[in-house]
Amino acid sequence: MTKPLSGRELAQQIAEHVPDAIVEADEAAVIVQSQSLFEVMRFVKETAELDLDYLVSITAVDYWDYLEVVYHLVSIAHNHSLVIKTRCDDRDNPEVPSVVGLWQGADFQEREVYDLMGIRFDGHPSLRRIFLWEGFQGYPLRRDYL
Amino acid sequence: MAAQRMPPIYVASELDRVEGLTIDELKQRCAVPIPDPDAWLEEEIERNVLITSVDKVLNWGRRFSLWPVLCFPACCAFEVMATAVSRFDISRFGMELMRASPRQADLMLVAGTVTWKMAAALKQIYDQMPEPKWVVAMGSCAISGGTFSESYSVVPGVNRIVPVDVYVPGCPPRPEALLRGIIMLHQKIGKQSIAKR
Numbered sequence: 001m002t003k004p005l006s007g008r009e010l011a012q013q014i015a016e017h018v019p020d021a022i023v024e025a026d027e028a029a030v031i032v033q034s035q036s037l038f039e040v041m042r043f044v045k046e047t048a049e050l051d052l053d054y055l056v057s058i059t060a061v062d063y064w065d066y067l068e069v070v071y072h073l074v075s076i077a078h079n080h081s082l083v084i085k086t087r088c089d090d091r092d093n094p095e096v097p098s099v100v101g102l103w104q105g106a107d108f109q110e111r112e113v114y115d116l117m118g119i120r121f122d123g124h125p126s127l128r129r130i131f132l133w134e135g136f137q138g139y140p141l142r143r144d145y146l
Numbered sequence: 147m148a149a150q151r152m153p154p155i156y157v158a159s160e161l162d163r164v165e166g167l168t169i170d171e172l173k174q175r176c177a178v179p180i181p182d183p184d185a186w187l188e189e190e191i192e193r194n195v196l197i198t199s200v201d202k203v204l205n206w207g208r209r210f211s212l213w214p215v216l217c218f219p220a221c222c223a224f225e226v227m228a229t230a231v232s233r234f235d236i237s238r239f240g241m242e243l244m245r246a247s248p249r250q251a252d253l254m255l256v257a258g259t260v261t262w263k264m265a266a267a268l269k270q271i272y273d274q275m276p277e278p279k280w281v282v283a284m285g286s287c288a289i290s291g292g293t294f295s296e297s298y299s300v301v302p303g304v305n306r307i308v309p310v311d312v313y314v315p316g317c318p319p320r321p322e323a324l325l326r327g328i329i330m331l332h333q334k335i336g337k338q339s340i341a342k343r
Contacts, residue, residue: 132299133263140298 002074002081004028010044010082017043029070029083037086038097038123044073044082045102051075052082055099058109060117062143067094067119088119098123116141201339208252208278209332210240215251217271220258222285222318229321239328248274253331254308257318259287259294260301272308280335282327283310286317 011025014032021036032040044052052073061068071084088094098121099106110121111130118139121127129136138145155161218226230236230244245251248271260268272281283304286292291302304310311334314327 131263136298138298145298 002079005050005080005082007083010050013047013050014040014043023087029085031068031085031087034086034088034096037084038099038101040084041071041099041102044084049078050082051077053077055103055105055109056081058099058106058113060113060119060141062117062141064143065089067091067117067142069096069113069119071099093120094118095120095122097121098127100124115139118142204340205336205338208338209335212239212241212253212280212328212331213243213245213251214241214253214255215245215248215271215275217248217254217268218257219260219264219268220285220287222257222288225318225321225324226255226257226284229324234321234325236325236328239325239332241328248272249276251275252279254279254281255284255324256281256288256304256308256310257284259292260304260307261299262301263299265301265307268304269307278338280311280331281308282312282314282324282331284314284324284327285319286315289313289315292317 006027007025007030008027011022011030014030015022018036018039021032021040022030023033024031030040044050052075054074054076056072056074057070058072059070061070067088069086069088071086072081073084074081086096088096094117096119098110100110100121101123107125108130110124111126111128113119114121114124114127115129115131116139128134132140152164155164228234230242236242241253248254252275254272254275256268272279281304283289287294287300288304291297291300294300295302301307312327312331314323316323319327
């Protein structure tokens with residue numbers, strides 16, 4: 001079983017290297033500003049004692065007030081895990097930076113989130129729909145979709 | 147009868163004489179060869195020549211050589227596999243040859259949920275199959291979309307895409323139900339005529 005890292009302790013480490021990145025942190029997860037997401041991700045991936053080299057999944061949640069993107073990260077070498085989240089307040093044009101530059105596996109995952117939640121990933125090499133077809137109206141996993 | 151019976155023979159010369167008489171008598175009796183027992187042949191030919199219609203022969207042949215195309219979009223495919231292997235043994239109905247190419251098939255078993263994105267491919271498979279061809283909609287999803295009938299991505303019934311001959315209900319249908327559907331399709335094929343399609 002993978003050991004979950006404490007979000008609170010990680011938030012302190014992240015804050016030292018990437019100032020103004022942390023929005024909130026508890027034991028389960030770290031919530032970061034979307035504009036500094038890529039820097040935070042690069043930090044947790046490339047720091048030797050964290051070494052979170054494996055991106056398990058990217059998913060998104062609609063909380064009405066904001067959309068939240070959730071990243072599950074695992075270190076193969078250290079066998080520990082971390083959850084990082086980021087929020088988009090603008091429902092009409094939500095945008096977060098893409099992490100394809102760090103993990104190739106993020107490619108299809110970000111396309112899925114874009115397809116079903118309508119969150120744009122800035123810097124993604126080919127952000128197209130993946131499950132639905134070109135020309136589909138709306139984003140079906142949003143709460144206001146009917 | 148007792149008067150005709152030969153007296154016991156105790157002398158060797160007498161034995162030879164009687165043997166000669168027997169042989170002469172047999173030779174006389176067998177002057178003409180016995181006819182071969184071929185009377186039954188006439189009857190056998192009568193039994194083997196059948197008078198039937200072209201429809202019946204064609205339908206009989208089509209019925210027992212249905213070749214299904216591999217078109218299994220979702221989980222009902224597992225019931226098709228169970229039907230195909232030894233316990234239920236689909237080859238009893240002459241249809242164990244699952245074809246990877248639709249051009250060699252004449253039956254499409256739509257086993258599972260069809261999404262709108264898959265529907266285009268499904269239609270293409272159907273269009274590539276040569277006539278005559280039949281479609282079995284297997285399971286709730288293929289019949290009406292099932293649980294997902296109001297979903298944004300699922301086709302509410304495969305009859306929106308292709309004409310369906312037999313519907314097999316169930317979620318998923320048991321192999322017995324699928325076999326029942328196939329037998330019903332056999333009955334349907336048996337009633338077809340080349341004069342009208």
